Amino acid sequence: MRKVKFVVLVITIVFLAQLLFFYRGVYLPPPTNMPDFLSITTNSSTPIEINDSFISGNGTVLVDLSHENNFNVGDLNILLSRIIARGYHIEYLHSGSNLTDHLSDSTSFVVISPTSSFLEADVNLVREFIDGGGRLLLLSEPINKNKINSLAVEFGTLFWNDYLYNLKENDGNFRYIYLTEFVENNITNGLRKIVFYTSSSVFGNGIIFTDNNTYSSSSGEKGRYSVVVMNEDSRVLAIGDVTFLAEPYNVMDNNRLICNIADFLAPPDATPEPAEIYSTTVNSTNKTLTNDTIFNASMQE
């Protein structure tokens, strides 16, 4: 019996000695914190219906396609439909066409993302057009490399070589920025919140700005950047994004902005009477030209 106890004792001592040699503690696993993945939602707004009230007019809006413009003409459909609804005619300036002739017949000129530069002679023609009462819309976005500044600088405007982003609040991607700061203006009339989808900042007389949490990719700094400017006594409108014009990116008050741009490009006819005010619903389903006349108003009153 004593021998058995002795053996057990020695075995135990050897066992414990090895245990202490190899082990000095136990592992206490930390709590496994699992994020609440189910609380994550996709955040992406959808187009909303608005009421487009306007006074009809008569004229031509010229769209530049002669500078290897990098955009999809189909993306302008909403804007063009609003212009046509206002009684205006759309013309396209193709390569080889005579700019002088076309501008002389036009009320407004739209230039989007040109990839070939405007030569000095063409810039002078556009300058004469503006000085003569014409209107110019310049659109560009950072995704498309282009030469828009070859024309823009003539009118005190510069499209910056950046893109703007906001990591705090956005429409489903850091490049899809909300814009809520507006200078009171016909272009900003009725706007509360719009969204631009990869916009550059634009130098000039700003009328729409980002909030202070928005970064510029070129400076890496956050600040209040202008994305829409209006120069030359409200005759030149420059916008740092193009995507907002197209479905399904015409969300929030983007449709309202598109209608305001249509008013800018297709102002009411100067002839006094009779003038009719139309109202139509702008949404993704209404693609007809039928407008509901809500009342007749004489311009002489």
Place this chain on the structure above:
Amino acid sequence: MGDSRLVLVIVSVVIGIVLFNVLIGTPKVGIITLDTPILSEKTKYDIIDMLRYAREDPSIKAVVINMNSPGGEATKVEEIYLEVLKLRAKKPVVVSVDSKALSGGYYIASAANFIYVKPSSEIGNIGVISIMPEPWKPDNEQITTGPFKVSGTSRKKYAAQADAIKQGFIMAVMFQRGDKLQVDSERLSCAEIFLGTEGVRYGIADAVGTGSDATLKAAKVAGIAHYDTLDVNEAMNITFGGRFHGIADLNETIVPTNYYIYQELEE
């Protein structure tokens, strides 16, 4: 009498040693090397098999993951991350970053108890990369039964989905790093690559150190003073040879896929 007692002692000692080795055994620190992008099913299952091996082998008391990965396909990365959490619930896991733990590589590393980096290791790049679905135009040769059968969703919604996946990534990192993190979610959202030293400063990693530092740390957390190491890759005969060269390497599927992967800009 003396001789018989001596024999008893020797026999008892031998029994004691054998009993210890049978019941407990020399503790080991398992070394798993992840030197690969995580793009294929085979790679994913190889990694998961190694993690399970380490979890289930009673002689392995702690695990070191030698990490050198630019990341990979989102769902594969997430599964490996969850497996590391399962392992960590049982045994300590320490990551030793070699040259990179980027994107999905960092996602996996964030599940560890401790992360060692070299001063010039690259870590972070927290975010998602994908290719937008092509807008689909109907034709008469192919019939589908819904507008998103081919593209999966609209381009606008797809961007929002990628952002949602990114939010999950950031949430996972913030949960696992907890109070150690010295940067907020906005900074993490930038998807920056941090150097090892920056990572330690920002709480994205824990300390500058080597693979052997990681092994010592793993052993210490496990409470083991003396140990052997076990090369799990070798024990399971697993080698990785894949390299990620760029977005062209990503799986081409009709419905796009999301990736937690670092892609260098092409010249």
